[in-house]
Every structure is written in C-alpha cells, then in structure tokens.
Amino acid sequence: MEPVPVVLGVGGGIAAYKAAELARALMERGCTVETVMTAAAQEFVQPLTFAALTGRKVITSMFGARTADEVLASSVEHIAVAQRNRVLVVAPATANLLAGFAHGLAGDFLSTLYLAFQGRVVLCPAMNTAMWEHPATQENLATLRRRGDLIVDPEAGELACGTVGVGRLADPQRIAAFVMRALDDRRDLEGETVLVTAGPTREPLDPVRFISNRSSGKMGYAVAEAAAARGARVILISGPVTLPAPDGVTLVHVQTAREMYDAVMSHLDEATIIVKTAAVADYHLADVPPQKVKKTAMRLSLELDPTPDILAEIGRHKHDQLLVGFAAETENVTAEARRKLKSKNCDMIVGNLVSHSDGVGFESDNNEVVLVTRTGETIPLPLASKLVIAGQILDHILKLRLALHASQS
C-alpha cells in the first residue's frame, strides 16, 4: 500500500503524551504523519516532541503568521492540510473537542480543520469517567457517529484523576491498527483462514528455569494484524511475548514446542495459509525434574532431545494450503532459505539475518528480509518496519498462489 497521509490532532488532555506513541505506531504502519496541536495540548507536551518524531513542522495555532506572505499562506492552511491528508485522527479527543466538532464550532485550527476535512475521521476520546458518561458527551458522540466519524472507545482502568472507570485513551497500537483497518479497503484475504505462529517457545529445565531465544513475536503479530485488516480470519498461536493481542484475531497461548505443535495441528485443517514466524526451540529436556536443580561445584551437562519440527511436519502432510516458513540465519541467508524451502516442502521461506545489531531482526521493530519461493523467485524486501514487511509478505503470498494455480491448470 502507498504511504497513507494522516493528520494527527492532539487535544489537551493528560493522555496527550500517548499521542506521541500513536504518531510512531502510525508511521510504523507506513503512514506519514503531520501534527496539529490545540493550545491546551501544548500545555501537556511540547510540539518539538512531535516535530522530532514525525520529521515535520507541527501546527500549533491559527494565527502564527507574521509577514504578509505568511498571512496569505496560513489563511488557507487548514484547507491545504485537509486536502493533502486521507485521515484525521484526533487523540486524545477531549469532551471539549467532541462538543465543538458535534456543533460545528471553528474557533481554532483543529476544529476548523475538522469542518474542512473530507477524508476519514477517527476520534479517540479520553476523559474522566463522569465527563465520558455525561449525557452531553454521549449525545455529542451519537451525533458524530451518525455523521460517519469513527470512534475508538476509551478503555476502562485507572485514570490520571485517581479514579477507576472508563475514560482512558485506547492503547496507541490498537488505535493505529484500527486506523489501518478503516483505511485498507483491500479485502483480498476475505474467505481465507490464516494460521500464524509467533514468538519463542520456552523449554523447561526445572520448575523455575527454561531454554528460550530472543524472538519478540513482533514479526508474527504484525503478520496477524495485517492479515486481519485485509479480511482474513486469523488464528495466532503465540509463545510467551509481551505484545497485546491484535483486535479481531483468535489468540492461542502456548509455552513449549510440543504445545505449539499440538495447537497448530488442532487448527491445521481450518487454515488456507500458514505462516510460521515462531522461533521454535529445536531441543528440549525430555524429563524435566519436578524440583529445582540445586547448585553444586560440579560441571552440569544437559542431554537434550529434538523437538518436533512443526513446519516440516506440515510440509509432509499439506494439501493445497500455502505454507510459509521463516529462516533466521546468522550467515548465507538466501542459500539457507532455499535449502529449507526444499527440505521442509514450503511454498515460501522468508529469510532474515539475525546476527547484526544494526536494528533488524530479533527484538527490533524493523526487518530486512529475502523471500524465496517454490516458483524459483528470490525477492529482497528492503529495510522497513515489521508491519510494512508483513503487508508485503502477504502481497507476495497472494501473487505466489496465483502463480501456483496457473502452473497447475
């Protein structure tokens, strides 16, 4: 998908600082972000924060212009901003902003922009519970919903004012995913069931220790989110990670390679596309002692047994499902990916280098990968966020399926 131009309107609530994370989360999903801040928002966060994150000038007032040329340019700036962006996201949308939008007030740049805006509007309210529940706010929201604005409801939890209730700004990652779903009118995965595995596995050594690896789960969660946005039913089988479940995805938690194997096998028949991003442990301790192993001065050896190779097992039994594996390598990525493509009977392997520390691969938000396919193609995908890479992998999966069908018929 082309970069989506988004204008982010930041209102004056304590949650204004979370709008900075939202700007990043939108950019990670391939959006360009320009920021408009209300006067009250600037009491909470400096415009510089947004300028530095987005690399763009932040609009802070209607009347910043001083010279005649500036006056001329700024008198139409709200129209220009409205015209060059596809989405207006307001976060936090305060009770005051919602009231202004509902009644068509145009007293500052953001509310004037709202009136001039003809693209998608996504409002993310955040306020104290009593203000949220007040009939005035609820009636304003009903008006805005009726007009077609999209609302990302606030979450329940502890609020800045010390009370507990509904009113906390929705999680920025959730808001960003919601914006992408609202925008992505490609429903090219509708009717598909995509089975994704993600994260590491943990193989216990005793009740308190385990063997694991550095996988964060970000790549698999990105594939799950991107597939759901394009209309797929998604089953995400995840090892232990700290990421929130993407909305609209069925999440199955597992710990060990054996549990991942069982979970995958029990959902296999439903899947039309299988993407195995998980970094599954290759070895485990077959007989885990029931008590914590005591430290001694002696050398300790562990005898490990291989875990089931889930990908290879699916490869042996698959029918017309499209099977995608990952190969995290420290050298010879393309050659290794090609070897695994054959040995595990996959349709595509996504190879990535995980040895260097320059911001790609395990734990990073970014990735740089090479796709090798059953049809003999080698497709490098240059450095991008894992969410952007996930979308590109799905594009290539669909292309590959067409090519495979064409070669069979």
Ligand code: C5P
């Ligand atoms: O052979 P290798 O482990 O490097 O292959 C990596 C690919 O195989 C990944 O897609 C991973 O999810 C999958 N795999 C698996 N079961 C294992 C080990 C790896 O499904 N036990």
